[in-house]
Amino acid sequence: MKRLVILGGGESGVGTALLGKTKGYRVFVSDKGEIKKKYKDVLLNNEIEFEDEQHTESKILNADLVMKSPGIPERVALVKQIRAARIQVVSEIEFASMFTTATLVAITGSNGKTTTASLTHHILKQELDIGLAGNIGDSFAKQVLEEDHDNYVLEVSSFQLDDIKSFKPKIAVLTNISPDHLDRYDYKFENYIASKFRVVENQTEDDYFIYDADDEVIAEYLKAHQIQSKKLPFSLTRVMEQGAYLRQNEIIITIDNNQIIMPANNLALEGKHNVKNAMAASTVAHLLKIRKQTIRDSLENFQGVEHRLESVLKINKVQYINDSKATNVNATYFALESMAAPTVWIVGGVDKGNEYRELFPFINEKVKAIICLGADNAKLVKTFSNMVDQVVETQSMTEAVKLAYKLASAGDNVLLSPACASFDLFESYEDRGRQFKKAVRNL
Structure with a gap:
């Protein structure tokens, strides 16, 4: 044995x-x-x-x-x-995949993978027998043992991909790549990039690779490396002969000679990044022969993911938004980009070597006050104190929400989007998000 x-x-x-x-x-x-x-x-x-x-x-x-x-x-x-x-x-995904013949859809990326995996599963479950596993839900191994579905959507992290040998998804999705977890990759961005691309390393020409063609890091890697699988890129800015693109508020997806067109203005999720997540999920669905009407309906009724730009409550005309899942700068970039009102921003936690420069235009334009919520806020205070009038510090979520309540006026947003990991003050980003929601409800 x-x-x-x-x-x-x-x-x-x-x-x-x-x-x-x-x-x-x-x-x-x-x-x-x-x-x-x-x-x-x-x-x-x-x-x-x-x-x-x-x-x-x-x-x-x-x-x-x-x-x-x-x-x-x-x-x-x-x-x-x-x-x-x-x-x-x-890794677990490698071990479990040895014991199933299911069609595997593996979704990775620095940001958007949970939303894209949940949305893909939401569309596919309307017509297919499908499990959702990996970084999300019940473990893949347990599902293979107890339910063995015909198909799986797997949200996979770079850490899970580091320990694969023969893991081979039929469809691989790469949402984007931005610096994250560099402490695990000898602070070398190229090591982290190579890790993400392991999702395609065992694929053959019979498999598919769906990716963001607007992402410069992905584009550079593809110029330098040969990939076996069929490429289906998606883009907000360029026409794609194969894959998905945006044309005047319509998402157009072409695979071989089969094209579907869907309205982009009725998506349940707001923000440009969510148009991309919808493109990725719809391309998977189109590949797996899901009917166009099912895809369209699913995109319009999807409820979103907890702790990802989640509207909590409106109090005195101030909207409180939980984006605790934003554990890196790039995720917070998308959150701030989607704010349409003056924003009180709660930020901080375990900094993984963050570079905040890309956020500066949004901070000048949209952020009226910053609440630093971390065990050590020195870097945040130094970075942002010249940019907004009010930068305050706290080590407690209850205190942070009370401060936000005082600083916000009618019509403003209060956004928890930490850009950092949660382990200094909280058990996990979920714990951080739930504490935020509880504190808001107790106002």
Whole structure:
């Protein structure tokens, strides 16, 4: 019996453990932190051996195969030992894909991947048997075990792509690339770019690659590297013979000689970036032979993603907006771009080497006050204090929302769009977003 060791007892780790056990592996789960009770219960009920708050090397280095959680970086000593012992390391998406013949749609990118994956799933589920997994929802491995759908939409991060060997989606989508997570890539942008492009590395000419043709980073990479799959770019500015483009408020999608045209002005999601997300999702749907009317209806009734430009409440004619999912500068760029009223902006958290310059035009034009919400706000204060009259600091979400309430006037927006990770003051971006919504409702 082959021994499968899983590092990390979260959603992907426990899903992999269940699938691995069913497929005949001897499974051991090890987590340096504490495993949540709900996951411990699953492991106990299925008689899967595990440990938490420690890694016992003797029980790990005798593995035939290691699945490591995407949150564990390569620089960790234990990972280096596993590599030195020549033990194969895979990610959950790689492991689960070995046990399914489903059609896989893999969506990656620095921003927009959750919205695009959710929107794609929303369209496809109207006519296909489809699961939504990866960075979102129940783990891919668990779904392969329990439901094995005919199709999957997978939201995949660069960390998940780092540990693939043969993972091959039928359709790969790359929404955009901007500097993010550079602390995991030796602060080299080119390493991060190469990681994102791993989504296409096993594709053949029978597969498809959908990408943003307006993104300079993607365009430069494609000039220098040969890709096997059929390219279906999308653009807001240029006509695309194959792929999607915008013409006077209409989205036009062409694949081979088959064209569909859809109105862009009735999209449920606002903002230019969401036109692109809609183009990507619609191109996938068109490829998978979903009817035009179904695509159109789905784009118009999609509810959006929690913590992504989510309207919370209007109080005294001030709109409160939760964009806690904006964990990098590029995501906040899209948020500020879509603001149509003077904005009180709540920003801050764990800075991943951020460069804020691209936000300056929007700050001059739209932002009336800035609330810095982080354990260390020095860089934000230094960067923005000359640009707006009021820059205030706080370490509490309740306090931040109370300050925003005082600073905003009728007709303004209050926008939580942190441009940073959340781990200094919050458990996760979801925790940060929920605390914001709770504080707004308590005003």
